[in-house]
Amino acid sequence: MSILATILESKKKEVAERKSRVSSKDLEKTGFFARNCHALSTSLVQPASTGIIAEFKRKSPSKGVINDALTVEEVTQAYVASGAACLSVLTDYPFFGGTDQDFELARRANPNTPILRKDFMVDEYQIIEAKAMGADVILLIAAALNPDEIKHLGNLARSLGMETLLEVHDEQELDRSLGDFISIVGVNNRNLKNFSEQNVETSKRLAERIPQSFIKVSESCISGPKTISELREYGYRGFLIGESFMKTDAPGKALLEFLNQE
């Protein structure tokens, strides 16, 4: 079984269990549900935007433990101070060591910055959860959902005031998944079948195929400032980066160094 299939199987069980504890109706009365969201699309197209979507990532299936010594508040506040355009906070626990509490702590510590809830969305319940925990953006992974599911979940997110980052890995996923309920397309460079890719060739290959009306984000395996400069030439406005920052003792400083060297 592929790692994505394993994650999705586990996620469906987790969501069923969560639903049995708190109903969506109750979620709608909690936390940040009524809050107005920040727009990632607006943040990325500002002339002075760094475009960096900086991720808080403790561990991953491809790398194991990356950094479990730092708190979510210190990392995310340092990212914002260094110029992150957006934060990404993982809420998947079994595979990435993230929690809902991480997300809520990041939200409270960074009230003025867009934050992506990074998880494997398989059910509308998770979209409602995302709004309640203070998310501005959700991730929909084309490899994990059929076009009708993407449309349904994307429209639900939009109806709640959130944006969707649609993640694709290849031409087929891109062509079958785009719609007017999406404004931001992320090309994930990591090959989830064997974790072989360690470069951004997939982003370069798909760049021309993404219609101009969508904001392009390159995700994963971005190892240095030179890569960001190259991706900008292909029209990318956003750069989702986790490991390159998190593997250091000071992820915020690492982000600043990227920007200073670009």
Ligand SMILES: O=C(O)c1ccccc1NCC(=O)[C@H](O)[C@H](O)COP(=O)(O)O
């Ligand atoms: O990171 C993984 O190993 C991984 C494995 C299976 C599914 C998804 C995975 N990563 C999710 C991501 O999208 C990345 O965390 C994100 O793009 C940042 O990537 P990186 O800069 O390479 O840490």
